[in-house]
Structures are given as structure tokens and as C-alpha cells.
Amino acid sequence: MLTLTANDVRLGATATDWQDALQQAARDLEAARRTSPDYLAGMMARERQSSTVLGNGIAIPHGTPESRDAVLKTGIRILQFPQGITWHDNARVHVLVVIAAQSDEHLDILRHLTRVLDKPGLAEKLARATDATELVALLSKAPAVAKCDNETLCLGIDASTPNELALIAAARLQSLRCVSTDFLAEIIGQPPVALGQGFWLTHHTVGARRPTLSLATPKRATPELRGVFCLAGPGDECHDLLDRIDNFLARNEPIDGLSGDALLARLSGEAADAVTAKVTLLNTHGLHARPAKYLVQEARRHNASIRIRVLEGDGSAVSATSLTRVIGLGARRGQMLLLSATGDEADQAIVSLTNAIEDGLGENVDPLRSAEPRAPVPEAQPPEPLADDQPVKAVAASPGLALAPAFVMRQPALEYPDSAADSEQQIQRLNQAIDDADGQLRTLIRHAEGGEAAPILSVHVEMLQDEDLYQATLEAINEGASAEAGWWKAIDTAARAQEALSDRLLAERAADLRDVGRRVLANLCGVAMPTPPDTPYILVADDLGPSDVARLDTTRVRGLVTARGGATSHSAILARALGLPAVVGAGEQILTIANGSDLVVDGERGCLVPNPGAERCERIRRRLEKLEALQAQAHEHRNQPATTEDGHTIEVCANLGNTAHTPDAVDRGADGVGLLRTEFIFMAHPEAPDLATQVREYQHAFDALNGLPLVARTLDVGGDKPLDYWPLPQEDNPFLGMRGIRLSLTRPDILETQVRALLTAAGDRPLRIMFPMVKDLEEFRAARAIVSKVQAEVPAGDVQVGVMIEVPSCALLASTLAPEVDFFSVGTNDLTQYTLAIDRGHGQLSAESDGLHPSVLRLIRMTVEAAHAHDRWVGVCGELASDPQAIPVLVGLDVDELSVTSRRVPLVKACIRGLNLENARQQAEKALAMATAAEVRDALEVW
Structure with missing residues (x-):
């Protein structure tokens, strides 16, 4: 599906007339290698057929079906004309959404744009927009869908006062999940307002989840009380619902004895004496521009007021003579349309329009096929059982070793009927x-x-x-x-x-x-989920959801194994946070493991062994005893520095996703916080947290650290991690899109507030501010300028500003960044996937996304060399920092700091204490000389 993105936008265009604008649009498509020069003729031909102006300052020029041969690749370009252009139909246009489509891909864009046409002041906002992202948001954010249907009606209620009916109507909206209990509380506290004719209105925005209108009527109506409207939602989202009430009152028609459908028809704008008909839409792509235009032209031929609505929906009826309104219905194939008409030619108009819709509105259509019985699904053959005492390779998701009986969590069969009449x-x-x-x-x-x-x-x-x-x-x-x-x-x-x-x-x-x-x-x-045993076990499942992991009793579960999933799935993330060894993506054969049979999980090597033999069990038990002893010793010495045998000290800090975890990190011996993911505070609020809120959160961490340093990564959202209150267009590849610092720089006010909060909370305590996803010096300077501006107003004692090395270009250009930054922190998770072009969670390739790949190690070495040449320090805060095989290599590459999950801090420190720096440097050189990650691990295994 085509989507609008900021990369497709050209702001501030000017044109002498509409033909000049169209020529510019064609050149933009051609320059983007979307079309050949012949496409302009197709767009001109389309304009000769009919104007492509949608309204509210928007036009969507595109070619005819005959010009599709001139489309090299489907694409979109958006041209903004702040001064406006007069189109050939005398409409004023400020934005061209120019579409080159090889089929009907443009229809989704068209349907979406018609839903924003009614935004108040949209044309002026489009003309004034100075930012591409802002312009796309104006065109992309669809208005909330209003709800007013049979479910929201409360008819014939045994009540005698407006207050009673208002509460009943509000309670109905709450039962439908359209509002929360907060809405009910507000309605209780305010009396309804008289509208006249015996109708009343109560309205509030607090607790409204969507714009919704309910109508409650009394069992015995009186001139003073015929009904109470209960309206939920912000005023700018309730225009349509308010219009329905106004039109309903203006007609002052009797409603006594009306059915719910008839009452909804009145609220939808259909007159009591209207001629009506229902007809099914058969067009393959629904009521898009071409059939909609045909319908409108047919409606205009009759001396009648004709309205149309989608029967299955809850929207109001729209004028059948308005092209944008008809397109905006978004009617799909198979939906029932309800036509209503009043006037001299009402009967003729309804018959004519019904026939036109059944005939396809100028398109060839096929009748709807009746539901066909489903073909029996062949019974799947169960997978072959796994061989006993044979290692099974999987994706390493969380380090550690475990040996315990297996508990295979098989999802219960959920049987239910496909259909129901009630x-x-x-x-x-x-x-x-x-x-x-x-x-x-x-x-x-x-x-x-x-x-x-x-x-x-x-x-x-x-x-x-x-x-x-x-x-x-x-x-x-x-x-x-x-x-x-x-x-x-x-x-x-x-x-x-x-x-x-x-x-x-x-x-x-x-x-x-x-x-x-x-x-x-x-x-x-009515089925309960399977319950694990009361004794220690290893959980085996097809896949695990976060709620499954959250329910785990960590005093009993020893490890996790899943048939599916990747190293970045939520279950893997939680397993690491809980300190449970885990492997994922092991294949469906693991589900053949018998409950209670012994199972080995090696989360470091990424393998499992079902029914291990006596010899292997003995080896595993010796490893576990050694590991337990090492863990106990590591915990005992957790507050000692991580100093190698020959006196070289590495700082070991903690990665945190929440300031509430800071005391635990300090208790586990962390030398500070090496990565605070500050997005947690932004994701926890329905709107951008203000200065005071952020200051309070960050102070929790500084207070718990007692003078230890804190590295705070500025807001890292966008692309794959959107915020509800920061709408962004959908991106084909979020990892290469608007995220990290490039997104923050589009809203410097949010970044400035965050920096101000960090500096205020820090005071004279050590603060390290780190920018994510920096690609080069230009981006760093832009972000650094904001910090400098705030520092002039909020003096703080010990502040350093650095960048996160996640983008290969940043590592390759480390020598240009090093003179201006105070430190680097290598995010090996993203650096690895960007370098190797492998998604870490890819079902087939995730095991190959290994941070010990020589190419990644070379980028880390380049970063360290550039930093040390200018007396800057380098940390590593990705998963590689806690990999036992990688730690000697990273130490040998002269990294100054490792930042790991809190639970791993004592063990990582212990690992470093057992190293010799010169020996570690030899291991690093050996790894750099290898050709693949597998060769690196093999070489380190025998070191």
C-alpha cells in the first residue's frame, strides 16, 4: 500500500498556473525515477476528463489507465504551494499529492485523504506548514470515527428526570467501552442542558475514548422531557454528531413509537417522509473516485434531495451530489448502502440510483458469492521426536545454563462455533x-x-x-x-x-x-491456561507472550525454550531481565519433548539437549556447580572494581529501562548507569511529560547512585517505537527512517525540555548525555547546540556529551567526531544489524546477526582508536557487553566501559578480573583476523 512520507515532500513551491504546477509534479516523479516523460500527458488527460481536486486545498493529480505504461515504479510526491494555485475548475489548491500507480494502489491514499477533508482550517494549515513531517501528519491523521448506532440508543427507559436519563445514557457508553468511569463521574457532577422541544444534552471530554452519541428516551414522554442526548469526546471530533442533533431538532419530527433503526435514520439526516432503498455495493475497490463520480452525476440529474449512508456503519447520511462526501463514506464491496430521497422526483431518483449501483456505476462488477463450505484441512503430520542426548541448535536469547525437567506448555484446544444467531x-x-x-x-x-x-x-x-x-x-x-x-x-x-x-x-x-x-x-x-508444576522446571512452548513470562514463578522456572521467536522478542527481553537462560527459534520438534524429561538449556551457546545421557548430565552438573560458585563469589565481590590480573580497570555499569531499577543496579555493584533508556517516561504518559515530571523521574536515579555517573540516552523513539501523541507516517523500513536524534531534532522543544530536566535533576552530580542514531558530525552539532543553550541557563557541575555508535557511518567517521564529543558508547545491537544488514529477530537469519562478526569488531576498534587519540572514553552498552566470549575481545580492543543488564554486573566484573590485558589483546587480534563470526567463536572457544 502506498503511504505518505516526509521524504516525498517538496515545500514552498511556486507556479504560474495549474499547468505549470502539473509539469513540476511530473518532473518530480521523473527525477525520482518513478515515471517516464510520457506520464505528464496521462495526467493532463485525466484533468480533461475531470478535475482531480478533492477539496480543502488538496488535489491528487494522476494518470489515466492508458498511461500506466509510463509508470516505472509506484510512488508519490507531495508539492506544497503556500501561495495557492487556481485550478482549472476555479478551486484553490495548496497541496498536490501526485500519484504514479501501476494498478489501483492509489485508491487507499484517496480514501484516506477524503477522511481528512473536513478538518477545520485544513487548507490554511497546509499552506502555512513549514515542516515536511507536519504536512504529512496533516494529511495522514484520520479523524476519530464517531459512534451512534443501535447499541448507543436507550429507548423507553423508566425514568422521569433528565439527570436519570443522562446517567443511563452515560452508563451505556461505558458498557460499550466508548468512555471510562471518569466520564461517568463527570456526568454525575453536571446537570444536562435544555435544547428545547423537550430534549436535553449532557457532554464531556474527560474519559472519552472515541466521539460517541447516545440518546435515552423516557417510557412516558412529556413536552418537557422527550429525550436526553449524551455526547462524549472533544468538540473538534464531535462536529458530525452535533450536526446530527441540530438537524434532528430543526425538523422537529415526532419520534414516539419509532424503532431504533427509524430513529437512527432521523439522526442520520433522513426525513420521515423520504423514499428509501437498500442496495449492495459490488465494485471491487469500493466506492472510490470513478464510481463515486458516476453516482454523483446520476444523483444530480434528478430534482430531489438525495442522501446516502453505509447501513453497517454508524455515520450520518451524506449528500449524494457531493463527490468528496460520497468518497469519504469509504464504502467497501459487499456493504449495504441506504439511499433516501425527498422532493418531486424522489421515487424516480431512488430507482435510477439503485439500478446504477447494481450495474456497477460504470465498472464491470461480479455478484457476491454465497459463503462456500470450507474444505477440510488435512491433518498435519506430527514432527519427528528429537533424538536423546543430541544438541539442538537454536538462537541464544538469554545467557546462562540450566538442567531441569521439561514442562511443555501446550496451548489448550479452544473449540467454538463459527456462527451464532444472537x-x-x-x-x-x-x-x-x-x-x-x-x-x-x-x-x-x-x-x-x-x-x-x-x-x-x-x-x-x-x-x-x-x-x-x-x-x-x-x-x-x-x-x-x-x-x-x-x-x-x-x-x-x-x-x-x-x-x-x-x-x-x-x-x-x-x-x-x-x-x-x-x-x-x-x-x-471458559478455558484456563495450563499450570506449571510446583517443582523446578524448564518451560518449553511454541512461543511465549509477555503475559506468559510475567506469570512465571522465578523461584521454580530454570530456563525457557521456544519453537519460534527471535532474540529481540518481548519474551527474550524479559528472560534476560529475569536472568533466566533462554533459547528461542528451536523449531516445532521441541514440542515433542515429554513432560518431566530432563532438558539442558545453554543460553550462551544457543542450544538445548533433550534427555541428556549420564556423562553429559555429569558435565553439566559440574559446570553448574562451577557457575554457582562463580556467581556466589562474584556477588560477594560485586562492589570491588573490575581490574584485570595485570592492573587494568574497566568500569562495569548497568543498562536501565526505568529509574526505579537504579537502587537494584547499585546493590549489584554497578559502577554507574551506562545506559538509561529515557523513552520509558515518554511512553508511560498520554502526552509529552513536562519539565517537572521528568525532573522527578531523573532525580530518583541520581539520588540512588550516590555520586556514581549516569549516562542518559535522549529520547529514542520513532519508526519502530512510535508515540501516540507524536504521530508519524508509516514507513516501509522504520529502522532506516525517522527515529532517534533525527526525529528529536524535528521537535527541538521536546529535546530541550528533556535536556533541561536532566541538567536540573543532576545538579553537581555526574551526568553523561548521549544522542542515539547519530550518523555524522552535523547531527551531533545540532543536538550539542541545544545542550549548550540550556547549560547557559541551567549550570550543572559534571556534564559530558557524547554519541551512541549505532550507525556504521558514525564509526567510520569517529575520527571527525572525536575532537568534539566527550565520549562514545557502542550500541552493538543496532550496529550489528546495520553492518550485516540482518534483522536480529529474523526467523532464518537471526542466529547470523552476531556482534562478534569481524566487521563489527573492526568498527569498534576504529571507534576506540579515534576516541583515545583525543583522550575520549568508549563504552559498549549492547548485548555483546555481557557475552562471556566477547568480553575478553572487548577488553582487548581497549574499551573503557561495559554496560550490561543489572543481573549480569557481578559476573561480568568477575570475568574481567580473571583476564590478563595482554592476553585479551591477543584474543582481539585473533578475532579481527577471522573472516566470519563463526570462525571468531571457534577460535575463542579453543583459546
């Missing part, structure tokens, strides 16, 4: 299952408070409240599906869409979505 009951069951899941997750969050699982599970709560998932389920239920079938269809569709994006993090977050989906599905089916 849609209302199914919706009630769905709402109850979602509410139960919400309560279960919140209980897990309370138990996991302060841990790594809590923020991840909070995301699961947000997923439960996803309106698109809920609406998709309701649509399926209303079409005859059971609550279970409708819910899982919505979950599976959304998860598959994420997986299809071929983006590592998004694909792995699809697992989170399925985890949430399974929880609700199990509630619907």
Missing part, C-alpha cells in the same frame, strides 16, 4: 471477556510493578482497547459470526498485517497481539 448476546459475551482480560492484565501489572514486564503488559491493556479490533469484531458478529470467531478473525487479520510488513519489531509485536487475543478467546471459551 448477535446482541455475542456482543455482551465479548465485552465481558474483554473486561475480564483487562482485569487479569492489570493484576499482572500490579504484581510486576517496577519490573520489565509492567510496561509491556500496559501495552497489552492498550491493545485490548483498540477500537479497530473491537469494530472489526462487531462487524463479524453482526454478519453472523460467534464472538469467538469474530474476535479471533480480527486478531489474526491484524497480526498477519503486521507480520506482512517484514519489519522485525512489528512482526514480533504481532506475537503480543496474538497473546492478547488468546487471553480474550480463552475467557470466551
Whole structure:
């Protein structure tokens, strides 16, 4: 699907007339190698057929079907004309969204743009935009979908006062999850406002999850009380709903005895005496521009007021003579349209339009096929059992060694009917299952408070409240599906869409979505999840969701093994945070392991061994005893410096995702915080945290450190880690898009507030500010200038400013950066995947994404050499820093600091104390001479 991105934008264009603007657009497409010069003729031909102006200052020039041969590659260009252009239909245009499409890919863009046309003042905002990202956000952020349907109606209520009806209406919205309990509290505290004609209105924004309108009517209406409207949502999102109320009151039609559908028709703008008809839309791509234009032209031929709406939706009826309104319906193939008309030719107009829609509105259409019985799915053959006492290679996800009986967590069979006739009951069951899941997750969050699982599970709560998932389920239920079938269809569709994006993090977050989906599905089916034994065990599963890991009793579970997943999945991240050895991506054969059989998990070497023989068990037990002794000794000496046998000291610091974990890091002997991921505070708030909020958070860390240094990475979001209140366009490759410092520099006010908070919280305590995703000196200087500006206003004692080496260009240019930075910190996770062009979580390639690859080591050496030439220090804060095989190499490369998860601090320190610097340098030289990561590990294994 085509998407709008800031890279496609040209701001501040000027043109003498619309033809000149179109020629510029064609040249932009040609320069981007999207089209050949012949495409201009196709765009001109399209304009001769009809204007491509959508309205509100937007036009979407594109070619005719005949000009598709001139499209070399599908693409988009956006040209902004602040002064405006008068189009050939006399419309004023400020933005051209120029589309070169080889098929009908532009239709999604068109549908999306029509949904933003009603934004108040959009044309002026488009003309004034001075930033490409801002312009794309204006065009991309679809308005919230209003809800007003049979579910929101409360008819014939036994109540006699406006206050009673208002509370009943508000409670209905809360039961539908359109508002929270905060909304109810606000409604209780304010009396309804009289609208006249016996109708009242109560409205609030607090606790509103989406714009929604409810109407409650009394059992016995009086002239003073005929009904109470309850409106939820911000005013700028409720224009349509307010218009419905105004139009409804203006007609002053009797409503006594009306059914819910008839009342909704009045609220949707359909007159009581209107001629109506229902007709199914058959067009393959829905009601897009060409069929919509055909419909509008047909409607304009009749002396009648004609309105149209999607019956399955909850939107108002729109004028059938408005092209943008008709396109904005977003009607899809198979949806039912409801036509209504009043006036002299109402009957004729309805017949004519019904016939036109059934005939395809100028397009060839096929009738809808009736549901066909599903073909029986051949029974899958079970995988061959694993051989006893034979190592199985997998992806190393969390270091450590374990030997214990296996507990294979097999998901219970969730059987349910595909269809159900009682849609209302199914919706009630769905709402109850979602509410139960919400309560279960919140209980897990309370138990996991302060841990790594809590923020991840909070995301699961947000997923439960996803309106698109809920609406998709309701649509399926209303079409005859059971609550279970409708819910899982919505979950599976959304998860598959994420997986299809071929983006590592998004694909792995699809697992989170399925985890949430399974929880609700199990509630619907009344099935409990499997319970592990009371004795020590190794958990084996097809895949693990964060809630599965959060439920683990760490006093019993000794390790984790999964058939699927990558090293960056949430379960792997949590396993590392819990200090559990784990391997992932081991294949479905692991599910053949018998419960209670012995299992070895080696999280450092990335392998497992089912039913190990006596000799192997003895070796493993000796290793475990040695490891336990080493851990005990390491813990005892955790507060001693990490000094090699020949007197060379390396600082070992902690990576933190939350300031609440700082005391634990200090207790484990950390020499400071080597990486504070400050995005946690931004992700925990519904809007950008203010100065005071950030100062409080950072002070927790400084207070707990007692004078130890803190390296704070500035906000690292965008691309794969979006913020709800910082909307960004979808990117084909988020890892190469707007993220890290490049995103922060587009909002210097947010970066400045964060820097000010860090300096204020630090005072005279040691603070190291680090910028993520820096590619070269220019970006560093831009960010450094903001720090310098704030430092002039907020003096702090011990402040250093550095960059995170994650982008290969930054390592290659370290010699140009070193004179101006105070330090470097190497983020080996991203540096490895950018250098090797391998997503760390890729199902087939993740095992090859190894930070010990010689190319990565060479980049680290270049960084260290450049830094030390200018007396700067270098740290390593990626996963490589805690890899036992890598530690000697990193020490041998003369790295000054290693930053690891808190649990690993004592062991990493102990490992360094057992090294000799000269010997470590020899190991580093040996590793640099190898050709592959496998060769490096083999060489280090026999060292």
C-alpha cells in the first residue's frame, strides 16, 4: 500500500498556473525515477476528463489507465504551494499529492485523504506548514470515527428526570467501552442542558475514548422531557454528531413509537417522509473516485434531495451530489448502502440510483458469492521426536545454563462455533471477556510493578482497547459470526498485517497481539491456561507472550525454550531481565519433548539437549556447580572494581529501562548507569511529560547512585517505537527512517525540555548525555547546540556529551567526531544489524546477526582508536557487553566501559578480573583476523 512520507515532500513551491504546477509534479516523479516523460500527458488527460481536486486545498493529480505504461515504479510526491494555485475548475489548491500507480494502489491514499477533508482550517494549515513531517501528519491523521448506532440508543427507559436519563445514557457508553468511569463521574457532577422541544444534552471530554452519541428516551414522554442526548469526546471530533442533533431538532419530527433503526435514520439526516432503498455495493475497490463520480452525476440529474449512508456503519447520511462526501463514506464491496430521497422526483431518483449501483456505476462488477463450505484441512503430520542426548541448535536469547525437567506448555484446544444467531448476546459475551482480560492484565501489572514486564503488559491493556479490533469484531458478529470467531478473525487479520510488513519489531509485536487475543478467546471459551508444576522446571512452548513470562514463578522456572521467536522478542527481553537462560527459534520438534524429561538449556551457546545421557548430565552438573560458585563469589565481590590480573580497570555499569531499577543496579555493584533508556517516561504518559515530571523521574536515579555517573540516552523513539501523541507516517523500513536524534531534532522543544530536566535533576552530580542514531558530525552539532543553550541557563557541575555508535557511518567517521564529543558508547545491537544488514529477530537469519562478526569488531576498534587519540572514553552498552566470549575481545580492543543488564554486573566484573590485558589483546587480534563470526567463536572457544 502506498503511504505518505516526509521524504516525498517538496515545500514552498511556486507556479504560474495549474499547468505549470502539473509539469513540476511530473518532473518530480521523473527525477525520482518513478515515471517516464510520457506520464505528464496521462495526467493532463485525466484533468480533461475531470478535475482531480478533492477539496480543502488538496488535489491528487494522476494518470489515466492508458498511461500506466509510463509508470516505472509506484510512488508519490507531495508539492506544497503556500501561495495557492487556481485550478482549472476555479478551486484553490495548496497541496498536490501526485500519484504514479501501476494498478489501483492509489485508491487507499484517496480514501484516506477524503477522511481528512473536513478538518477545520485544513487548507490554511497546509499552506502555512513549514515542516515536511507536519504536512504529512496533516494529511495522514484520520479523524476519530464517531459512534451512534443501535447499541448507543436507550429507548423507553423508566425514568422521569433528565439527570436519570443522562446517567443511563452515560452508563451505556461505558458498557460499550466508548468512555471510562471518569466520564461517568463527570456526568454525575453536571446537570444536562435544555435544547428545547423537550430534549436535553449532557457532554464531556474527560474519559472519552472515541466521539460517541447516545440518546435515552423516557417510557412516558412529556413536552418537557422527550429525550436526553449524551455526547462524549472533544468538540473538534464531535462536529458530525452535533450536526446530527441540530438537524434532528430543526425538523422537529415526532419520534414516539419509532424503532431504533427509524430513529437512527432521523439522526442520520433522513426525513420521515423520504423514499428509501437498500442496495449492495459490488465494485471491487469500493466506492472510490470513478464510481463515486458516476453516482454523483446520476444523483444530480434528478430534482430531489438525495442522501446516502453505509447501513453497517454508524455515520450520518451524506449528500449524494457531493463527490468528496460520497468518497469519504469509504464504502467497501459487499456493504449495504441506504439511499433516501425527498422532493418531486424522489421515487424516480431512488430507482435510477439503485439500478446504477447494481450495474456497477460504470465498472464491470461480479455478484457476491454465497459463503462456500470450507474444505477440510488435512491433518498435519506430527514432527519427528528429537533424538536423546543430541544438541539442538537454536538462537541464544538469554545467557546462562540450566538442567531441569521439561514442562511443555501446550496451548489448550479452544473449540467454538463459527456462527451464532444472537448477535446482541455475542456482543455482551465479548465485552465481558474483554473486561475480564483487562482485569487479569492489570493484576499482572500490579504484581510486576517496577519490573520489565509492567510496561509491556500496559501495552497489552492498550491493545485490548483498540477500537479497530473491537469494530472489526462487531462487524463479524453482526454478519453472523460467534464472538469467538469474530474476535479471533480480527486478531489474526491484524497480526498477519503486521507480520506482512517484514519489519522485525512489528512482526514480533504481532506475537503480543496474538497473546492478547488468546487471553480474550480463552475467557470466551471458559478455558484456563495450563499450570506449571510446583517443582523446578524448564518451560518449553511454541512461543511465549509477555503475559506468559510475567506469570512465571522465578523461584521454580530454570530456563525457557521456544519453537519460534527471535532474540529481540518481548519474551527474550524479559528472560534476560529475569536472568533466566533462554533459547528461542528451536523449531516445532521441541514440542515433542515429554513432560518431566530432563532438558539442558545453554543460553550462551544457543542450544538445548533433550534427555541428556549420564556423562553429559555429569558435565553439566559440574559446570553448574562451577557457575554457582562463580556467581556466589562474584556477588560477594560485586562492589570491588573490575581490574584485570595485570592492573587494568574497566568500569562495569548497568543498562536501565526505568529509574526505579537504579537502587537494584547499585546493590549489584554497578559502577554507574551506562545506559538509561529515557523513552520509558515518554511512553508511560498520554502526552509529552513536562519539565517537572521528568525532573522527578531523573532525580530518583541520581539520588540512588550516590555520586556514581549516569549516562542518559535522549529520547529514542520513532519508526519502530512510535508515540501516540507524536504521530508519524508509516514507513516501509522504520529502522532506516525517522527515529532517534533525527526525529528529536524535528521537535527541538521536546529535546530541550528533556535536556533541561536532566541538567536540573543532576545538579553537581555526574551526568553523561548521549544522542542515539547519530550518523555524522552535523547531527551531533545540532543536538550539542541545544545542550549548550540550556547549560547557559541551567549550570550543572559534571556534564559530558557524547554519541551512541549505532550507525556504521558514525564509526567510520569517529575520527571527525572525536575532537568534539566527550565520549562514545557502542550500541552493538543496532550496529550489528546495520553492518550485516540482518534483522536480529529474523526467523532464518537471526542466529547470523552476531556482534562478534569481524566487521563489527573492526568498527569498534576504529571507534576506540579515534576516541583515545583525543583522550575520549568508549563504552559498549549492547548485548555483546555481557557475552562471556566477547568480553575478553572487548577488553582487548581497549574499551573503557561495559554496560550490561543489572543481573549480569557481578559476573561480568568477575570475568574481567580473571583476564590478563595482554592476553585479551591477543584474543582481539585473533578475532579481527577471522573472516566470519563463526570462525571468531571457534577460535575463542579453543583459546
